[in-house]
Amino acid sequence: MRESPTRSWLPLALSVFSLLLIVFSEAGFLSPFESVFHYLFDPLQRFLSTFVVSLGDLSSTVRDVRELQARVEELQRQVDALEAENIQLREIKAEVETLRAQLNFVDEFPILAYFGADVVDRGACTTYPCGEVVGGEPNPYLRYVTINVGARHGVKVGMPVVSGGPRLVGRIAEVSPRTAKVQLITDHASSVAAFLQNARVTGLVVGQPDGSLLMQYIPQDQQIDVGDVVLTSGLGGTLPRGLIIGQVAEVVQMDYASSQAALLRPALDFSRLEQVLVITAYAQAAPESEGQGLSLP
């Protein structure tokens, strides 16, 4: 180990400079500087990301083959089960249509009230900007990812981001010309209005410091089942209704609290995000008394 004479003013100067950066950054004065930086360095980041992903792919190919074999078998079983379920659902749909007609329901009150969110394959990129995750979050207490679409592609702050089907990834938090930062739903500052698919009760899904999800403010008298699917409720108008958030893994009940909570198993593995879809427009959830309309976040 080497000990060199230290300049006593250096740590203080660097700390003060960093603090000033934080203050100016929070005040928004540094946004142009950040935009220029991203404009210059995003291609390099994209190149490095591609390089790292290629290396990772090479090393994990052998392991992936074994995993894929097991996965194919599992998926085949699921397909068989879903086909059977699909036949049942068609029967139920026909029955519902008959009953709806009898009760004079009209088309302007649809049961399903979201569009766009279920379109997630690469072919959808002609309609919606598809992004690739090109960078992780260096701050261990934040959950953000950077994607390679930005203001040039029509991305704006607040737009929802999905992946792997209509599974909610998060919301656009920051946009630069060619990239955007997505605040994941697992971020501690993220909160999403949600409802339980079977129990039909609403709550608020918030990210936890360890990256898990907790659904809060569920009325104490409601029965919650483990495995119940949690979907976005669309309340507040910032997200489409019906995006998948996760499944109930554990019910947290406290006798002294006025509400109960549920620990969720996220629908996505956020550490393996690669392809995402930014939803630029969607049909808003229709309240009972209103029709549906196109909403721009």
Place this chain on the structure above:
Amino acid sequence: MLSRVSLWGARPELLLLVVLMWSVVRGADAGMVWAFLGGLMMDLFSGGPLGAIALASVVASFLSGRMLRVDLGAPTVGIVLSTLLAVFGYHMVLLLTLAWTGYPVDWLDALFRVTLPSALLNAILAPFVHRPMRWLERRTRRERFTL
């Protein structure tokens, strides 16, 4: 790539380890300057406030440099203990900055699920980073001749 790796909440902080070990081999001043520059680069790729990682890295580098003045016995023990303290300081500054800028911080959860595991993991990894840094320091050292 390492930002995606997590072991029971702990994350290997490669850039931080490099600047801390650079502080050890080249001195606290050099370490702090690189800590600031490296931290600033990471800030630009972060969703958090600009300057937070730079400030945390400078503090960590300063703490690491300070610990060198304390006799900790064997060099490896010194490196592990100084890294433990420095990484802990780094995380504390990050959390304080986040709390200051209005981000919700769950202190106990963050401390036990992220800060302490990360400090331990990085302290264990430090000697492995120290060796290449020592080699690099020797290769880049300017020889001074006096008459």
